[in-house]
Amino acid sequence: xxxxxxxxxxxxxxxxxxxxxxxxxxxxxxxxxxxxxxPRELLKEGLSVTITGQLRQDMLTTAQVGQVLxxxxxxxx
Amino acid sequence: xxxxxxxxxxxxxxxxVIGCLLTACxxxxxxxxxxxxxxxxxxxxxxxxxELAQRYGIxxxxxxxxxxxxxxxxxWFPIEGQxxxxxxxxxxxxxxxVEYAEPNVRYSISFVPNDERYPEQWxxxxxxxxxxxxxxxxxxxxxxxxxxxxxxxxxxxxxxxTEGYDxxxxxxxxxxxxxxxxHVAGTIxxxxxxxxxxxxxxxxxxxxxxxxxDANGAGTAVDVAEGIRFAADHGATxxxxxxxxxxxxxxxEEAVNYAHSKGVTIVAAAGNESSSQAGFPARYPxxxxxxxxxxxxxxxxxxxxxxxxxxxxxxxxxxxxxxxWGILQQTINRRNPDQAEFAYFQxxxxxxPHVAGVAALIQAQGVKDPDQVEKILKQSATPVPNDxxxxxxxxxxNAEQAVLQASTxxxxxxxxxxxxxxxxxxxxxxxxxxxxxxxxxxxxxxxxLIMVLGGYIISVIVRWWLAPKPQRWPFGWGFGLGVIxxxxxxxxxxxxxxxxxxxxxxxxxxxxxxELGTAWSPVPLLNPVFASVLIPGLLxxxxxxxxxxxxxxxxxxxxxxxxLLLAGTVFYQDVLWLGSLEWLGRSFLLVNGLLCxxxxxxxxxxxxxxxxxxxxxx
Numbered sequence: 217x218x219x220x221x222x223x224x225x226x227x228x229x230x231x232x233x234x235x236x237x238x239x240x241x242x243x244x245x246x247x248x249x250x251x252x253x254x255p256r257e258l259l260k261e262g263l264s265v266t267i268t269g270q271l272r273q274d275m276l277t278t279a280q281v282g283q284v285l286x287x288x289x290x291x292x293x
Numbered sequence: 294x295x296x297x298x299x300x301x302x303x304x305x306x307x308x309x310v311i312g313c314l315l316t317a318c319x320x321x322x323x324x325x326x327x328x329x330x331x332x333x334x335x336x337x338x339x340x341x342x343x344e345l346a347q348r349y350g351i352x353x354x355x356x357x358x359x360x361x362x363x364x365x366x367x368x369w370f371p372i373e374g375q376x377x378x379x380x381x382x383x384x385x386x387x388x389x390x391v392e393y394a395e396p397n398v399r400y401s402i403s404f405v406p407n408d409e410r411y412p413e414q415w416x417x418x419x420x421x422x423x424x425x426x427x428x429x430x431x432x433x434x435x436x437x438x439x440x441x442x443x444x445x446x447x448x449x450x451x452x453x454x455t456e457g458y459d460x461x462x463x464x465x466x467x468x469x470x471x472x473x474x475x476h477v478a479g480t481i482x483x484x485x486x487x488x489x490x491x492x493x494x495x496x497x498x499x500x501x502x503x504x505x506x507d508a509n510g511a512g513t514a515v516d517v518a519e520g521i522r523f524a525a526d527h528g529a530t531x532x533x534x535x536x537x538x539x540x541x542x543x544x545x546e547e548a549v550n551y552a553h554s555k556g557v558t559i560v561a562a563a564g565n566e567s568s569s570q571a572g573f574p575a576r577y578p579x580x581x582x583x584x585x586x587x588x589x590x591x592x593x594x595x596x597x598x599x600x601x602x603x604x605x606x607x608x609x610x611x612x613x614x615x616x617x618w619g620i621l622q623q624t625i626n627r628r629n630p631d632q633a634e635f636a637y638f639q640x641x642x643x644x645x646p647h648v649a650g651v652a653a654l655i656q657a658q659g660v661k662d663p664d665q666v667e668k669i670l671k672q673s674a675t676p677v678p679n680d681x682x683x684x685x686x687x688x689x690x691n692a693e694q695a696v697l698q699a700s701t702x703x704x705x706x707x708x709x710x711x712x713x714x715x716x717x718x719x720x721x722x723x724x725x726x727x728x729x730x731x732x733x734x735x736x737x738x739x740x741x742l743i744m745v746l747g748g749y750i751i752s753v754i755v756r757w758w759l760a761p762k763p764q765r766w767p768f769g770w771g772f773g774l775g776v777i778x779x780x781x782x783x784x785x786x787x788x789x790x791x792x793x794x795x796x797x798x799x800x801x802x803x804x805x806x807x808e809l810g811t812a813w814s815p816v817p818l819l820n821p822v823f824a825s826v827l828i829p830g831l832l833x834x835x836x837x838x839x840x841x842x843x844x845x846x847x848x849x850x851x852x853x854x855x856x857l858l859l860a861g862t863v864f865y866q867d868v869l870w871l872g873s874l875e876w877l878g879r880s881f882l883l884v885n886g887l888l889c890x891x892x893x894x895x896x897x898x899x900x901x902x903x904x905x906x907x908x909x910x911x
Contacts, residue, residue: 233611234565234595235510235535235640236472236627248566252511273540276517278441278473278510278642280537280564280572281595 222270222288225249229263238279241267249285250277264293328397329382333366333390341390342368349381369397406485406492408448410635413621414491415588416607420647422494425692428700431495431653436481436531437524438646439517440474442467442504446633448490448623449475449500452482457502458523460516467502471510472624474502476638477535479622480646481653490623490635494650494692497657501529506536508630514542517574521545521559525552530656533649534561534580535642537572545574553579558656558663560649562641564597569682571601581652581667584684585609585644588618592684596641603667604674605685606647609639619643651692658699673698743864744805747855748780751890752848771841775848779829779889780856781805806849807856811869818869819860821881826888829853833896843900850893857886 227243229251239251239259251258252272258265272284331353333341346353351370372378378396385394404426405411417423435455442459443449457467469475482500483493505520506512517536524532532552549559560581564572575582585596585608592598593610609619619637626632648670655666673695674688752772782805806828810820829850836842860866861882868878 233639235642236476236624236636236638238510250511252509272511273538274514274542275511276506276514276536276538276545276574277512278471278506278536278640280562280566280597280641282566283539284511 224266224268226266231261235279248282250279250281252284252286254287258290265290328369328371330397331368331394332392334392337366337390407488408492410491416620419607420690421693425696428696429654429657430497431657432497434653434656435499435501435529436653437501437503437529438478439503439520439534440477441471441506442469442474443478443502444469444475444625446623448484451484451487453499455499455501459504460519461504461507467504470508470630472627473510476622476624477646481650491621495653498653514545518544518548521548521552525555525557531649531652532559533646535645537564539572541573546577549577558652558666560645562645563602565595565640568597569599571597576601583645583648585641598684602683603686606644606690608641608644611639651695654696655699660699669695669698744780744856744859747859748776748852751855752851771844772848775845776852779806779849779852819866820869825885829889847896850889854886854889857882
């Protein structure tokens with residue numbers, strides 16, 4: 217298996233009332249990523265951020281709102 | 294040939310009668326009562342009541358302390374033993390002190406659980422649980438909840454549990470640290486009729502907690518796969534997976550196949566991306582993928598649909614003003630896992646356990662084979678008409694019908710089963726609906742057949758009277774195909790509806806050339822660019838010289854001549870852009886039909902005259 221590459225994603229942090237609640241990053245194109253291992257400071261509704269991390273295609277979730285994005289670091293815009 | 298033994302016929306007849314009786318019974322439940330209401334005349338006082346009680350040997354009691362009961366002098370008495378009720382009612386109704394006496398009919402037609410917040414569970418009413426509970430509650434069936442674990446909250450106290458496993462921490466304690474799994478488990482088997490909280494679909498079933506997702510609600514494919522195998526190996530016959538990912542994982546697919554081969558019915562949530570395909574594992578074969586509906590029965594906005602969706606069930610559709618449009622169960626507080634709370638959740642995760650619960654009810658009726666269980670779930674679902682994007686799969690989950698079908702299915706003759714399946718196929722495709730045949734909602738069959746026939750009649754005319762004689766017919770099979778394409782198209786394809794597949798490709802394939810211009814839409818209009826001599830004209834110019842194609846070209850001209858002439862006369866179809874001017878549309882179609890006919894004639898002449906006198910058929 218290829219090692220997942222670290223990339224950057226820019227968008228808005230949102231809390232969705234699905235499956236008891238889930239934090240996602242919504243990109244300007246409307247693509248949604250479920251945030252995984254997100255630090256508490258990232259979890260603010262409406263926060264514009266660039267997240268560095270990797271996609272975890274091996275993960276399954278309760279929320280099922282899109283691909284799982286494991287957060288390594290982030291910076292607010 | 295089908296051979297029916299007399300016993301088979303007899304059994305079928307019996308089943309038919311039983312079926313009718315069942316329908317009659319469920320349609321108008323027998324009135325049940327164990328007491329008689331007596332309304333006395335308003336002047337009646339205590340002495341009158343006493344006198345009446347003695348005269349008829351009954352114990353008259355006041356119904357309530359309400360003002361109404363006092364003013365109207367309403368009493369009741371219990372029925373004891375085998376007394377002649379009819380006679381007693383007659384006597385009472387003749388008594389001058391009695392205004393009327395009547396049986397105190399119970400108005401609970403079906404079992405309604407006494408759980409305090411049951412009235413908030415619109416979802417259970419929507420899938421017709423009260424009637425289904427009359428037939429069973431899933432006792433004896435083990436349902437594995439592969440999720441974030443299950444915490445035994447107070448409203449799971451009377452629910453049966455079996456040993457589970459925690460694949461996240463690799464121990465036997467599958468306690469929930471998130472809240473999702475406990476909520477899902479509640480929908481399946483919340484302790485019911487315990488005067489507390491809410492109800493669950495298959496509250497008699499045994500829950501097996503299998504924890505594969507952590508406190509964040511996320512987990513790995515390996516753990517999910519292990520969870521599936523664990524459940525299949527430890528006696529679960531239903532698996533609910535309210536989890537998923539947009540990406541497939543072979544390890545999970547193999548585990549699913551293993552569980553299916555061991556007789557496990559597997560149900561999964563379609564996913565919440567509002568996307569036109571179910572996620573994984575829902576999309577795998579042998580997994581029943583569930584989309585979510587709101588209180589109106591419409592697909593919830595977040596729910597996936599389309600590819601892979603097998604059935605729809607309530608998953609909730611909350612709005613800020615209406616949180617109660619979610620699904621209510623007891624679970625743990627997300628911030629404080631030691632604290633239980635009743636919470637409205639929404640998601641396809643909430644829809645899936647409804648189906649898993651009904652699967653347990655079906656199994657409790659004796660139907661164990663997962664393919665049979667799936668078939669019953671789908672056949673008993675309430676179909677949603679015009680579901681072109683496959684929002685609902687086979688339809689909306691209907692627990693009452695599912696359990697009824699399961700309870701009558703076991704002892705049926707295989708032939709009856711086959712017949713039922715076939716009738717179901719016909720019904721679900723609209724063939725049993727008279728309007729299908731009369732309005733031609735899907736296929737205007739008769740006009741279509743006449744158009745093919747017309748095409749052939751015209752071809753015979755061209756062939757025998759117009760083509761130079763003696764001459765062998767110079768076209769091969771291409772001609773026949775051309776006639777069909779030009780006149781009717783492969784119209785039977787119109788009648789086929791492939792689940793998971795949009796309708797337009799088949800409609801396109803099923804359209805004749807004149808109809809092609811509007812095949813993208815279900816509206817039966819003719820596009821004048823296509824329904825004219827233009828296409829056969831161009832095709833003739835381009836292809837008449839080609840040996841292999843000319844039969845097709847002449848066939849198309851002939852078939853289109855038939856279609857346009859018939860469309861202009863007997864089976865008028867509105868022409869796009871000319872819709873309001875019927876005479877113009879008709880003239881347009883007739884003129885072009887005649888032009889096509891002329892084209893077919895000229896092409897035949899041209900081809901024939903170029904052939905050698907021996908006139909080889911191509």
